[in-house]
Amino acid sequence: MEIAMSKAMSNGRIFDVKRYSLHDGPGIRTTVFLQGCPLSCWWCHNPESQSVAPTIQYHRESCLGCEACVEACESNALTLTERGIQRDEQLCRTCGECTVACPAEARDLIGRQVSVNDVLQQVEKDRLYYDESGGGVTFSGGEPLAQPEFLIALLCACGERDLHRVVDTSGLAATQTLLKVAKHTDLFYFDLKLMDDHRHRQTTGVSNQRILENLRALNAEKQTVRIRVPVIPGINDHIENFSDMAEFLAPLKQIRQVDLLPYHPSAREKHRKFGMAWKLNGASELAAERMEEFAAAIRRPELRVEIGG
Numbered sequence: 001m002e003i004a005m006s007k008a009m010s011n012g013r014i015f016d017v018k019r020y021s022l023h024d025g026p027g028i029r030t031t032v033f034l035q036g037c038p039l040s041c042w043w044c045h046n047p048e049s050q051s052v053a054p055t056i057q058y059h060r061e062s063c064l065g066c067e068a069c070v071e072a073c074e075s076n077a078l079t080l081t082e083r084g085i086q087r088d089e090q091l092c093r094t095c096g097e098c099t100v101a102c103p104a105e106a107r108d109l110i111g112r113q114v115s116v117n118d119v120l121q122q123v124e125k126d127r128l129y130y131d132e133s134g135g136g137v138t139f140s141g142g143e144p145l146a147q148p149e150f151l152i153a154l155l156c157a158c159g160e161r162d163l164h165r166v167v168d169t170s171g172l173a174a175t176q177t178l179l180k181v182a183k184h185t186d187l188f189y190f191d192l193k194l195m196d197d198h199r200h201r202q203t204t205g206v207s208n209q210r211i212l213e214n215l216r217a218l219n220a221e222k223q224t225v226r227i228r229v230p231v232i233p234g235i236n237d238h239i240e241n242f243s244d245m246a247e248f249l250a251p252l253k254q255i256r257q258v259d260l261l262p263y264h265p266s267a268r269e270k271h272r273k274f275g276m277a278w279k280l281n282g283a284s285e286l287a288a289e290r291m292e293e294f295a296a297a298i299r300r301p302e303l304r305v306e307i308g309g
Contacts, residue, residue, distance in 0.1 A: 012150030025166035027135025037143040040205040049142035054111035062106040072101035136164025145173035155184035171211040195244035233283040242297035259309025
């Protein structure tokens with residue numbers, strides 16, 4: 001049993017590793033994106049991360065129509081049509097052979113199984129940058145708490161190497177799980193989206209009650225937490241949301257900074273490529289003056305608020 005548990009903890013699924021990251025924590029960092037997320041936010045910038053299972057991304061504009069992928073597919077799940085290569089999701093086993101066969105790299109396999117050592121090999125490449133900049137490693141997603149054993153194993157391994165550790169999270173997990181992760185985390189980036197639970201359920205697919213409870217729990221444990229708020233037109237861009245947020249955050253004395261992240265529609269194309277509906281048609285970037293109004297609603301002497309983060 002101990003061997004099986006050890007193996008489970010040392011392996012997990014990721015979909016990307018981004019080196020030389022400057023916006024996912026202090027200093028220069030490597031960001032590891034874990035696969036799987038219990039939320040389905042309308043504005044999600046990594047929709048390919050939501051499913052725990054691997055997925056195939058198709059870049060029609062790069063496709064040569066050579067049918068190399070069709071020939072490589074042993075499940076006969078691919079067909080060349082006037083709209084490019086069409087995939088039968090019922091037949092596809094997501095084995096990735098089509099991505100290997102494609103000479104134009106028009107197909108990508110999103111999501112792969114890796115070990116803790118695999119991740120550390122990537123992370124250690126930029127140790128010099130971490131040391132010089134005060135950087136380290138950030139675990140993002142998806143939702144990193146969706147793979148808690150793997151995440152804790154990664155955090156422990158990084159701690160043994162004296163690497164600064166950030167967990168970028170939606171906050172949705174069992175509180176006990178979150179507090180176990182907190183023991184091995186130097187800084188949390190914690191998303192707050194909407195204070196209204198009904199609207200939160202409508203636009204993310206989940207309630208915000210556990211999320212708010214977990215933020216209180218981290219504060220009670222005196223964890224270092226930085227709040228991040230994506231400001232989405234038509235979703236949470238109303239002053240009441242930020243006034244309610246200010247009231248909620250007021251007693252949480254461990255929280256010293258809030259970042260308001262302006263909306264930009266770059267995720268729309270990703271949704272299209274993965275055949276996912278884009279529900280924010282007509283949404284446009286918010287004026288700087290409006291963003292400052294939201295910042296002013298939250299800001300207080302002991303709480304720093306930045307636009308852009």
